[in-house]
Amino acid sequence: MAAIQIDPKSKFARNLPVDLVIGDDAAQQTLLREYGAVFVARGGVTAPNRVVFEDQEEVAEFQSRLDIKASEVGGHVLELQSVAMDALRAAKAEASAAGLSISPRGSDSARRDYLGTVELWKSRVEPALVHWVGLGRMTAEHAAKIRSFAPYEQVSEVFALEKEGIYFAKDLSKSIIYSVAPPGASQHLSLLAFDVAEFDNADIRRILAEHFWYQTVVSDLPHFTFLGVPIEGLRDLGLRRVEHHEREFWIPDL
Ligand SMILES: [Zn+2]
Incomplete structure:
Protein backbone atom coordinates (compact mmCIF):
# COMPACT_ATOMS: atom_id res chain seq x y z
CA MET A 1 0.00 0.00 0.00
CA ALA A 2 1.35 3.41 -0.95
CA ALA A 3 2.21 5.32 2.16
CA ILE A 4 2.43 8.71 0.51
CA GLN A 5 -0.81 10.11 -0.85
CA ILE A 6 0.76 13.52 -1.24
CA ASP A 7 2.13 14.18 -4.69
CA PRO A 8 5.72 12.87 -4.59
CA LYS A 9 6.65 15.32 -7.35
CA SER A 10 5.45 18.35 -5.38
CA LYS A 11 8.11 20.81 -4.23
CA PHE A 12 7.17 20.07 -0.63
CA ALA A 13 7.59 16.30 -1.04
CA ARG A 14 10.95 16.81 -2.74
CA ASN A 15 12.19 18.82 0.25
CA LEU A 16 11.22 16.25 2.89
CA PRO A 17 13.98 14.32 4.71
CA VAL A 18 14.74 11.16 2.73
CA ASP A 19 14.37 9.03 5.87
CA LEU A 20 11.00 10.50 6.90
CA VAL A 21 8.63 7.76 8.08
CA ILE A 22 5.03 8.48 7.10
CA GLY A 23 2.49 5.98 8.41
CA ASP A 24 -0.15 4.91 5.91
CA ASP A 25 -3.17 5.77 8.02
CA ALA A 26 -5.26 8.78 7.00
CA ALA A 27 -4.48 10.53 10.28
CA GLN A 28 -0.78 10.78 9.43
CA GLN A 29 -1.57 12.21 5.98
CA THR A 30 -3.69 14.86 7.69
CA LEU A 31 -0.94 15.60 10.21
CA LEU A 32 1.67 15.90 7.46
CA ARG A 33 -0.54 18.43 5.66
CA GLU A 34 -1.33 20.41 8.80
CA TYR A 35 1.96 20.30 10.73
CA GLY A 36 4.29 19.58 7.83
CA ALA A 37 6.35 22.79 7.66
CA VAL A 38 8.73 21.54 10.35
CA PHE A 39 9.85 18.63 8.14
CA VAL A 40 11.47 20.99 5.65
CA ALA A 41 13.29 23.08 8.29
CA ARG A 42 16.78 24.15 7.20
CA GLY A 43 19.66 26.21 8.53
CA GLY A 44 21.62 23.40 10.14
CA VAL A 45 18.82 21.89 12.22
CA THR A 46 17.66 18.28 12.18
CA ALA A 47 14.07 17.81 11.01
CA PRO A 48 12.03 15.06 12.68
CA ASN A 49 12.25 11.70 10.92
CA ARG A 50 8.70 10.59 11.74
CA VAL A 51 5.33 12.20 11.21
CA VAL A 52 4.26 10.48 14.44
CA PHE A 53 6.65 9.14 17.07
CA GLU A 54 5.05 6.02 18.49
CA ASP A 55 6.50 6.07 21.98
CA GLN A 56 9.06 7.69 24.26
CA GLU A 57 11.76 5.33 23.00
CA GLU A 58 11.43 6.71 19.47
CA VAL A 59 11.36 10.27 20.76
CA ALA A 60 14.44 9.68 22.92
CA GLU A 61 16.34 8.12 20.02
CA PHE A 62 15.60 11.14 17.81
CA GLN A 63 16.32 13.72 20.51
CA SER A 64 19.61 11.99 21.38
CA ARG A 65 20.91 12.86 17.89
CA LEU A 66 20.18 16.58 18.19
CA ASP A 67 22.53 19.44 18.92
CA ILE A 68 20.62 20.98 21.85
CA LYS A 69 21.11 24.19 23.76
CA ALA A 70 19.48 25.07 27.09
CA SER A 71 18.92 28.70 28.00
CA GLU A 72 17.00 30.66 30.57
CA VAL A 73 14.20 32.53 28.82
CA GLY A 74 11.63 34.52 30.77
CA GLY A 75 12.23 32.66 34.03
CA HIS A 76 12.18 29.16 32.52
CA VAL A 77 15.10 27.00 31.45
CA LEU A 78 14.15 25.90 27.95
CA GLU A 79 15.77 23.57 25.46
CA LEU A 80 15.78 23.90 21.68
CA GLN A 81 18.04 22.77 18.86
CA SER A 82 21.10 25.04 19.17
CA VAL A 83 20.58 27.00 15.95
CA ALA A 84 16.95 27.61 16.86
CA MET A 85 17.91 28.74 20.38
CA ASP A 86 20.55 31.14 19.03
CA ALA A 87 17.97 32.63 16.67
CA LEU A 88 15.45 32.96 19.49
CA ARG A 89 17.98 34.72 21.71
CA ALA A 90 18.87 37.09 18.88
CA ALA A 91 15.18 37.87 18.37
CA LYS A 92 14.79 38.41 22.11
CA ALA A 93 17.73 40.83 22.15
CA GLU A 94 16.26 42.77 19.23
CA ALA A 95 12.88 42.92 20.99
CA SER A 96 14.56 44.13 24.20
CA ALA A 97 16.29 46.93 22.33
CA ALA A 98 12.86 48.06 21.14
CA GLY A 99 11.44 47.93 24.68
CA LEU A 100 9.58 44.67 24.02
CA SER A 101 9.94 41.18 25.37
CA ILE A 102 9.72 37.64 24.05
CA SER A 103 8.91 35.09 26.70
CA PRO A 104 7.54 31.56 26.91
CA ARG A 105 3.94 30.84 27.85
CA GLY A 106 5.11 28.24 30.34
CA SER A 107 7.71 25.68 31.30
CA ASP A 108 6.63 23.35 28.47
CA SER A 109 6.87 26.01 25.74
CA ALA A 110 9.88 24.48 24.03
CA ARG A 111 11.08 20.88 24.44
CA ARG A 112 8.54 18.21 25.22
CA ASP A 113 8.81 14.48 25.66
CA SER A 179 -5.57 23.11 19.83
CA VAL A 180 -3.06 20.37 20.69
CA ALA A 181 -1.07 17.90 18.67
CA PRO A 182 -1.92 14.20 18.77
CA PRO A 183 0.41 12.07 20.92
CA GLY A 184 3.82 11.83 19.28
CA ALA A 185 3.02 14.41 16.58
CA SER A 186 3.99 17.66 18.28
CA GLN A 187 6.60 19.92 16.69
CA HIS A 188 7.83 20.46 20.25
CA LEU A 189 9.28 16.92 20.20
CA SER A 190 11.72 18.09 17.53
CA LEU A 191 12.88 21.07 19.65
CA LEU A 192 12.03 23.43 16.81
CA ALA A 193 8.86 24.94 18.29
CA PHE A 194 8.30 27.64 20.87
CA ASP A 195 5.06 28.97 22.38
CA VAL A 196 5.31 32.74 22.74
CA ALA A 197 3.48 34.66 25.46
CA GLU A 198 3.47 37.90 23.40
CA PHE A 199 1.99 36.27 20.28
CA ASP A 200 -0.63 39.01 19.94
CA ASN A 201 1.98 41.68 19.29
CA ALA A 202 2.55 42.20 15.54
CA ASP A 203 6.03 43.67 16.17
CA ILE A 204 7.03 40.52 18.03
CA ARG A 205 5.76 38.36 15.18
CA ARG A 206 7.77 40.45 12.71
CA ILE A 207 10.95 40.22 14.80
CA LEU A 208 10.53 36.45 15.17
CA ALA A 209 10.07 36.08 11.40
CA GLU A 210 13.24 38.08 10.79
CA HIS A 211 15.00 35.42 12.85
CA PHE A 212 13.36 32.59 10.87
CA TRP A 213 10.69 31.76 13.45
CA TYR A 214 7.29 31.49 11.73
CA GLN A 215 3.72 30.46 12.44
CA THR A 216 3.08 27.09 10.81
CA VAL A 217 0.02 25.64 12.56
CA VAL A 218 -3.09 27.53 11.44
CA SER A 219 -5.06 28.78 14.41
CA ASP A 220 -2.50 27.77 17.06
CA LEU A 221 -1.68 31.43 17.64
CA PRO A 222 1.08 31.27 20.29
CA HIS A 223 2.97 28.51 18.44
CA PHE A 224 6.06 29.39 16.35
CA THR A 225 8.35 27.09 14.39
CA PHE A 226 12.01 27.56 13.49
CA LEU A 227 12.39 26.99 9.73
CA GLY A 228 15.93 28.33 9.33
CA VAL A 229 15.50 30.37 6.14
CA PRO A 230 14.46 33.94 5.34
CA ILE A 231 10.86 34.47 4.35
CA GLU A 232 11.76 34.67 0.63
CA GLY A 233 13.05 31.10 0.84
CA LEU A 234 9.92 29.48 2.24
CA ARG A 235 8.19 28.94 -1.11
CA ASP A 236 11.28 27.16 -2.41
CA LEU A 237 10.79 24.62 0.38
CA GLY A 238 7.28 23.86 -0.91
CA LEU A 239 5.42 25.97 1.63
CA ARG A 240 2.62 28.41 0.96
CA ARG A 241 1.36 31.39 2.89
CA VAL A 242 -2.17 31.41 4.25
CA GLU A 243 -3.86 34.17 6.18
CA HIS A 244 -5.91 33.45 9.24
CA HIS A 245 -6.80 35.61 12.25
CA GLU A 246 -4.97 38.45 10.44
CA ARG A 247 -1.69 36.56 10.72
CA GLU A 248 0.32 34.63 8.20
CA PHE A 249 0.96 30.93 8.44
CA TRP A 250 3.30 28.82 6.35
CA ILE A 251 1.98 25.38 5.54
CA PRO A 252 2.78 22.64 3.00
CA ASP A 253 1.71 23.61 -0.51
CA LEU A 254 -0.20 20.43 -1.31
ZN1 LIG B 1 3.28 24.92 20.58
Whole structure:
Protein backbone atom coordinates (compact mmCIF):
# COMPACT_ATOMS: atom_id res chain seq x y z
CA MET A 1 0.00 0.00 0.00
CA ALA A 2 1.35 3.41 -0.95
CA ALA A 3 2.21 5.32 2.16
CA ILE A 4 2.43 8.71 0.51
CA GLN A 5 -0.81 10.11 -0.85
CA ILE A 6 0.76 13.52 -1.24
CA ASP A 7 2.13 14.18 -4.69
CA PRO A 8 5.72 12.87 -4.59
CA LYS A 9 6.65 15.32 -7.35
CA SER A 10 5.45 18.35 -5.38
CA LYS A 11 8.11 20.81 -4.23
CA PHE A 12 7.17 20.07 -0.63
CA ALA A 13 7.59 16.30 -1.04
CA ARG A 14 10.95 16.81 -2.74
CA ASN A 15 12.19 18.82 0.25
CA LEU A 16 11.22 16.25 2.89
CA PRO A 17 13.98 14.32 4.71
CA VAL A 18 14.74 11.16 2.73
CA ASP A 19 14.37 9.03 5.87
CA LEU A 20 11.00 10.50 6.90
CA VAL A 21 8.63 7.76 8.08
CA ILE A 22 5.03 8.48 7.10
CA GLY A 23 2.49 5.98 8.41
CA ASP A 24 -0.15 4.91 5.91
CA ASP A 25 -3.17 5.77 8.02
CA ALA A 26 -5.26 8.78 7.00
CA ALA A 27 -4.48 10.53 10.28
CA GLN A 28 -0.78 10.78 9.43
CA GLN A 29 -1.57 12.21 5.98
CA THR A 30 -3.69 14.86 7.69
CA LEU A 31 -0.94 15.60 10.21
CA LEU A 32 1.67 15.90 7.46
CA ARG A 33 -0.54 18.43 5.66
CA GLU A 34 -1.33 20.41 8.80
CA TYR A 35 1.96 20.30 10.73
CA GLY A 36 4.29 19.58 7.83
CA ALA A 37 6.35 22.79 7.66
CA VAL A 38 8.73 21.54 10.35
CA PHE A 39 9.85 18.63 8.14
CA VAL A 40 11.47 20.99 5.65
CA ALA A 41 13.29 23.08 8.29
CA ARG A 42 16.78 24.15 7.20
CA GLY A 43 19.66 26.21 8.53
CA GLY A 44 21.62 23.40 10.14
CA VAL A 45 18.82 21.89 12.22
CA THR A 46 17.66 18.28 12.18
CA ALA A 47 14.07 17.81 11.01
CA PRO A 48 12.03 15.06 12.68
CA ASN A 49 12.25 11.70 10.92
CA ARG A 50 8.70 10.59 11.74
CA VAL A 51 5.33 12.20 11.21
CA VAL A 52 4.26 10.48 14.44
CA PHE A 53 6.65 9.14 17.07
CA GLU A 54 5.05 6.02 18.49
CA ASP A 55 6.50 6.07 21.98
CA GLN A 56 9.06 7.69 24.26
CA GLU A 57 11.76 5.33 23.00
CA GLU A 58 11.43 6.71 19.47
CA VAL A 59 11.36 10.27 20.76
CA ALA A 60 14.44 9.68 22.92
CA GLU A 61 16.34 8.12 20.02
CA PHE A 62 15.60 11.14 17.81
CA GLN A 63 16.32 13.72 20.51
CA SER A 64 19.61 11.99 21.38
CA ARG A 65 20.91 12.86 17.89
CA LEU A 66 20.18 16.58 18.19
CA ASP A 67 22.53 19.44 18.92
CA ILE A 68 20.62 20.98 21.85
CA LYS A 69 21.11 24.19 23.76
CA ALA A 70 19.48 25.07 27.09
CA SER A 71 18.92 28.70 28.00
CA GLU A 72 17.00 30.66 30.57
CA VAL A 73 14.20 32.53 28.82
CA GLY A 74 11.63 34.52 30.77
CA GLY A 75 12.23 32.66 34.03
CA HIS A 76 12.18 29.16 32.52
CA VAL A 77 15.10 27.00 31.45
CA LEU A 78 14.15 25.90 27.95
CA GLU A 79 15.77 23.57 25.46
CA LEU A 80 15.78 23.90 21.68
CA GLN A 81 18.04 22.77 18.86
CA SER A 82 21.10 25.04 19.17
CA VAL A 83 20.58 27.00 15.95
CA ALA A 84 16.95 27.61 16.86
CA MET A 85 17.91 28.74 20.38
CA ASP A 86 20.55 31.14 19.03
CA ALA A 87 17.97 32.63 16.67
CA LEU A 88 15.45 32.96 19.49
CA ARG A 89 17.98 34.72 21.71
CA ALA A 90 18.87 37.09 18.88
CA ALA A 91 15.18 37.87 18.37
CA LYS A 92 14.79 38.41 22.11
CA ALA A 93 17.73 40.83 22.15
CA GLU A 94 16.26 42.77 19.23
CA ALA A 95 12.88 42.92 20.99
CA SER A 96 14.56 44.13 24.20
CA ALA A 97 16.29 46.93 22.33
CA ALA A 98 12.86 48.06 21.14
CA GLY A 99 11.44 47.93 24.68
CA LEU A 100 9.58 44.67 24.02
CA SER A 101 9.94 41.18 25.37
CA ILE A 102 9.72 37.64 24.05
CA SER A 103 8.91 35.09 26.70
CA PRO A 104 7.54 31.56 26.91
CA ARG A 105 3.94 30.84 27.85
CA GLY A 106 5.11 28.24 30.34
CA SER A 107 7.71 25.68 31.30
CA ASP A 108 6.63 23.35 28.47
CA SER A 109 6.87 26.01 25.74
CA ALA A 110 9.88 24.48 24.03
CA ARG A 111 11.08 20.88 24.44
CA ARG A 112 8.54 18.21 25.22
CA ASP A 113 8.81 14.48 25.66
CA TYR A 114 6.33 11.85 24.49
CA LEU A 115 4.45 11.68 27.78
CA GLY A 116 3.99 15.45 27.72
CA THR A 117 2.19 15.18 24.38
CA VAL A 118 0.01 12.35 25.73
CA GLU A 119 -0.99 14.44 28.76
CA LEU A 120 -1.86 17.48 26.61
CA TRP A 121 -3.92 15.31 24.28
CA LYS A 122 -5.84 13.84 27.22
CA SER A 123 -6.43 17.34 28.60
CA ARG A 124 -8.53 18.09 25.51
CA VAL A 125 -10.08 14.67 24.81
CA GLU A 126 -11.44 13.98 28.28
CA PRO A 127 -13.48 17.20 28.77
CA ALA A 128 -14.73 16.93 25.18
CA LEU A 129 -15.98 13.37 25.77
CA VAL A 130 -17.81 14.52 28.91
CA HIS A 131 -19.29 17.46 26.99
CA TRP A 132 -20.57 15.48 24.00
CA VAL A 133 -21.95 12.63 26.11
CA GLY A 134 -23.72 15.27 28.23
CA LEU A 135 -25.31 16.74 25.11
CA GLY A 136 -26.39 13.32 23.91
CA ARG A 137 -24.23 13.57 20.76
CA MET A 138 -22.38 10.38 21.67
CA THR A 139 -23.08 7.46 23.97
CA ALA A 140 -21.30 6.82 27.26
CA GLU A 141 -20.28 3.43 25.80
CA HIS A 142 -18.64 5.07 22.82
CA ALA A 143 -16.76 7.47 25.11
CA ALA A 144 -15.64 4.56 27.30
CA LYS A 145 -14.39 2.74 24.21
CA ILE A 146 -12.31 5.74 23.15
CA ARG A 147 -10.86 6.08 26.67
CA SER A 148 -9.80 2.42 26.55
CA PHE A 149 -7.69 2.95 23.42
CA ALA A 150 -3.94 3.60 23.48
CA PRO A 151 -3.20 7.32 23.03
CA TYR A 152 -2.39 7.22 19.31
CA GLU A 153 -5.26 4.82 18.54
CA GLN A 154 -7.62 7.52 19.79
CA VAL A 155 -6.55 9.87 17.01
CA SER A 156 -8.41 8.24 14.09
CA GLU A 157 -11.49 7.87 16.27
CA VAL A 158 -11.41 11.56 17.22
CA PHE A 159 -10.85 12.64 13.60
CA ALA A 160 -13.86 10.53 12.52
CA LEU A 161 -16.08 12.19 15.12
CA GLU A 162 -14.86 15.63 14.08
CA LYS A 163 -16.07 14.91 10.53
CA GLU A 164 -19.55 14.81 12.08
CA GLY A 165 -19.08 18.13 13.88
CA ILE A 166 -18.18 16.60 17.24
CA TYR A 167 -15.08 18.70 17.85
CA PHE A 168 -12.35 18.19 20.41
CA ALA A 169 -10.46 21.51 20.54
CA LYS A 170 -10.53 23.31 23.88
CA ASP A 171 -13.43 25.53 22.73
CA LEU A 172 -15.19 22.50 21.16
CA SER A 173 -15.77 24.44 17.92
CA LYS A 174 -12.87 23.21 15.79
CA SER A 175 -10.56 20.28 15.29
CA ILE A 176 -8.32 19.24 18.14
CA ILE A 177 -5.30 19.55 15.85
CA TYR A 178 -5.59 23.34 16.04
CA SER A 179 -5.57 23.11 19.83
CA VAL A 180 -3.06 20.37 20.69
CA ALA A 181 -1.07 17.90 18.67
CA PRO A 182 -1.92 14.20 18.77
CA PRO A 183 0.41 12.07 20.92
CA GLY A 184 3.82 11.83 19.28
CA ALA A 185 3.02 14.41 16.58
CA SER A 186 3.99 17.66 18.28
CA GLN A 187 6.60 19.92 16.69
CA HIS A 188 7.83 20.46 20.25
CA LEU A 189 9.28 16.92 20.20
CA SER A 190 11.72 18.09 17.53
CA LEU A 191 12.88 21.07 19.65
CA LEU A 192 12.03 23.43 16.81
CA ALA A 193 8.86 24.94 18.29
CA PHE A 194 8.30 27.64 20.87
CA ASP A 195 5.06 28.97 22.38
CA VAL A 196 5.31 32.74 22.74
CA ALA A 197 3.48 34.66 25.46
CA GLU A 198 3.47 37.90 23.40
CA PHE A 199 1.99 36.27 20.28
CA ASP A 200 -0.63 39.01 19.94
CA ASN A 201 1.98 41.68 19.29
CA ALA A 202 2.55 42.20 15.54
CA ASP A 203 6.03 43.67 16.17
CA ILE A 204 7.03 40.52 18.03
CA ARG A 205 5.76 38.36 15.18
CA ARG A 206 7.77 40.45 12.71
CA ILE A 207 10.95 40.22 14.80
CA LEU A 208 10.53 36.45 15.17
CA ALA A 209 10.07 36.08 11.40
CA GLU A 210 13.24 38.08 10.79
CA HIS A 211 15.00 35.42 12.85
CA PHE A 212 13.36 32.59 10.87
CA TRP A 213 10.69 31.76 13.45
CA TYR A 214 7.29 31.49 11.73
CA GLN A 215 3.72 30.46 12.44
CA THR A 216 3.08 27.09 10.81
CA VAL A 217 0.02 25.64 12.56
CA VAL A 218 -3.09 27.53 11.44
CA SER A 219 -5.06 28.78 14.41
CA ASP A 220 -2.50 27.77 17.06
CA LEU A 221 -1.68 31.43 17.64
CA PRO A 222 1.08 31.27 20.29
CA HIS A 223 2.97 28.51 18.44
CA PHE A 224 6.06 29.39 16.35
CA THR A 225 8.35 27.09 14.39
CA PHE A 226 12.01 27.56 13.49
CA LEU A 227 12.39 26.99 9.73
CA GLY A 228 15.93 28.33 9.33
CA VAL A 229 15.50 30.37 6.14
CA PRO A 230 14.46 33.94 5.34
CA ILE A 231 10.86 34.47 4.35
CA GLU A 232 11.76 34.67 0.63
CA GLY A 233 13.05 31.10 0.84
CA LEU A 234 9.92 29.48 2.24
CA ARG A 235 8.19 28.94 -1.11
CA ASP A 236 11.28 27.16 -2.41
CA LEU A 237 10.79 24.62 0.38
CA GLY A 238 7.28 23.86 -0.91
CA LEU A 239 5.42 25.97 1.63
CA ARG A 240 2.62 28.41 0.96
CA ARG A 241 1.36 31.39 2.89
CA VAL A 242 -2.17 31.41 4.25
CA GLU A 243 -3.86 34.17 6.18
CA HIS A 244 -5.91 33.45 9.24
CA HIS A 245 -6.80 35.61 12.25
CA GLU A 246 -4.97 38.45 10.44
CA ARG A 247 -1.69 36.56 10.72
CA GLU A 248 0.32 34.63 8.20
CA PHE A 249 0.96 30.93 8.44
CA TRP A 250 3.30 28.82 6.35
CA ILE A 251 1.98 25.38 5.54
CA PRO A 252 2.78 22.64 3.00
CA ASP A 253 1.71 23.61 -0.51
CA LEU A 254 -0.20 20.43 -1.31
ZN1 LIG B 1 3.28 24.92 20.58
